[in-house]
Amino acid sequence: MTFRGLGRCKFALWFAVALDVIGLVALLVGIFANLQRAGRDYGDMLIYTGAIVVFVSLIGWVFWYTGNIEISWEELASDYQPKAGRLHRIVRTLSRSISMRNKDGRSSKLDLALGIGELSGKGEGGQPKEVQTNREGTQVPSSME
Known part of the structure; x- marks a missing residue:
């Protein structure tokens, strides 16, 4: 059985679907099941966990969607010209x-x-900057304006 309409990045798609199913099951069990142990209710934990898992599945959906965007070579070449x-x-x-x-x-x-550094350029009026060397051997401009 082959699925032809899924496009590329099938792993990201199955990852997202699996997380959606796991998250939805955890969410529904947390809502409808009476999960108590030693007087504590664990339904809220499953509700929050299910919601977080469904949210994380969005990563898989985004990867699958962006992996299936098709760009022609002409369009790609025109975007990356200087x-x-x-x-x-x-x-x-x-x-x-x-x-x-x-x-x-x-x-x-x-x-x-x-x-090619910042001190090698021209000063005001297009005149070359005057450069001096300090005690450490680094060049510094003679007049700091």
């Missing part, structure tokens, strides 16, 4: 400068030596 706008250039430059920084928020010494 953009040529001014905003994209600014964002790309900002992203590169952030990714080159250390955890301290400063450019590394290699970046400064190669001239």
Whole structure:
């Protein structure tokens, strides 16, 4: 017996269905069964557990649904081409400068030596920034504005 209408990601589908069945059974047993032991009612525990299991089954449903989305190769290729706008250039430059920084928020010494760090740019009016070296050997701008 084969099921043809299930699409891809059958494991996620069966995972979600199994959790739904288990959660629903626990929920209904907690509601309708009289589960008492030593004077304590355990129905509430099954109600909450069943509801949580049904909620967790949503993970399987989301995986199954997203795994069955079909995108043509042409549409996929058109979405991942580099953009040529001014905003994209600014964002790309900002992203590169952030990714080159250390955890301290400063450019590394290699970046400064190669001239790609934050101190290698131009100052106001397009004039080159003046750079001095401090006692630790790190380059710092001569005038902090």
